[in-house]
Amino acid sequence: MKLQELNNSFTETNTELLLSIACLNPSKSFCAFSKDRLIRMAHLYPCDFTSVELKILDNQLKTYIMDMQSDSQFSLLKDIGHLAETMIQNKKDILYPLVFRLLKLALVLPVATAGVERVFSAMAIIKTRLRNRIGDQWMNDTLLAYIEKKILDCIENDVIVNLFQNMKTRRYKL
Numbered sequence: 001m002k003l004q005e006l007n008n009s010f011t012e013t014n015t016e017l018l019l020s021i022a023c024l025n026p027s028k029s030f031c032a033f034s035k036d037r038l039i040r041m042a043h044l045y046p047c048d049f050t051s052v053e054l055k056i057l058d059n060q061l062k063t064y065i066m067d068m069q070s071d072s073q074f075s076l077l078k079d080i081g082h083l084a085e086t087m088i089q090n091k092k093d094i095l096y097p098l099v100f101r102l103l104k105l106a107l108v109l110p111v112a113t114a115g116v117e118r119v120f121s122a123m124a125i126i127k128t129r130l131r132n133r134i135g136d137q138w139m140n141d142t143l144l145a146y147i148e149k150k151i152l153d154c155i156e157n158d159v160i161v162n163l164f165q166n167m168k169t170r171r172y173k174l
Contacts, residue, residue: 017044026074071090073086
């Protein structure tokens with residue numbers, strides 16, 4: 001029953017992405033590594049990989065896995081965050097730029113997804129509270145203030161009050 005719910009939560013593309021990201025995991029000497037899955041992951045990002053780069057990536061992945069498994073500095077790593085750091089320290093990001101690009105995409109994906117979900121959640125909260133009483137522009141301004149709350153908390157109220165007090169009148173007599 002739980003497995004069915006999990007399967008329904010993820011699309012086929014999302015499942016493919018998660019399995020591909022798992023292939024980059026350095027734990028247990030890269031036991032989950034799959035060159036074919038990583039190539040398929042690169043195909044999911046056509047703006048990031050040209051057809052020529054995809055062919056080069058195939059060769060880079062072959063060399064990369066042999067290099068990683070034979071290098072003792074990479075054998076004790078447990079997650080892809082530490083893998084990225086160690087690759088940079090050892091200049092492997094320059095040696096395997098396309099593999100490193102895949103690694104960066106894998107690291108950014110969860111953050112980007114959470115950010116989008118947070119924005120839609122904020123929009124739902126505000127829309128529920130205000131319903132259809134407001135216009136699109138006002139709703140947009142309200143959402144922006146709600147989403148960027150941390151930044152706005154740093155601005156002093158006096159600064160905002162002074163800004164409005166110094167504004168010119170915008171209403172004209174007809």
